[in-house]
Amino acid sequence: MSLANFFRRKSPWILHFDTGGCNGCSIEVVAALTPRFDIERFGMLAKGTPRHADILVVTGPVTRQCLPRLKRIYEQMPEPKIVVGLGSCAMSNGAFDGCYNVVGPLDKHLPVKAFVPGCPPRPEAIIHGLMAVLEELK
Ligand code: SF4
Numbered sequence: 001m002s003l004a005n006f007f008r009r010k011s012p013w014i015l016h017f018d019t020g021g022c023n024g025c026s027i028e029v030v031a032a033l034t035p036r037f038d039i040e041r042f043g044m045l046a047k048g049t050p051r052h053a054d055i056l057v058v059t060g061p062v063t064r065q066c067l068p069r070l071k072r073i074y075e076q077m078p079e080p081k082i083v084v085g086l087g088s089c090a091m092s093n094g095a096f097d098g099c100y101n102v103v104g105p106l107d108k109h110l111p112v113k114a115f116v117p118g119c120p121p122r123p124e125a126i127i128h129g130l131m132a133v134l135e136e137l138k
Contacts, residue, residue, distance in 0.1 A: 011043035015053035021060025024120040025087040032123035050076040061089040061096040062104035083112045088119040
């Protein structure tokens with residue numbers, strides 16, 4: 001394992017991208033970042049730029065409008081990069097399945113390493129899912 005990968009695994013930086021769901025999953029992601037659930041105790045940090053991110057966390061259904069932006073963000077992330085889908089919408093389009101503008105699920109367009117199920121998933125489940133995929137950075 002290279003030195004860079006060692007530190008990435010110890011302190012991965014996360015980019016959250018919401019494709020436009022109901023915002024329920026986004027609120028749970030914010031809850032996971034707040035002191036109550038405190039995702040930073042595991043060394044994870046939310047970042048606002050894909051160029052610094054190790055893990056792309058996607059919530060909501062993939063829509064025709066957001067798909068090019070989602071792909072561009074993924075391409076801007078440095079290797080090794082991991083994609084995690086949160087919630088039923090990312091997994092299977094959820095409540096938005098069949099809508100004219102929905103082109104998901106997420107793993108049809110990006111190499112998703114893991115999904116965290118739920119509508120929305122609880123902050124504990126989000127943290128657990130992210131911890132599980134960190135093994136991939138070994
Ligand atoms: S999975 Fe549920 S909570 Fe999350 S964006 Fe979709 S409808 Fe909203």
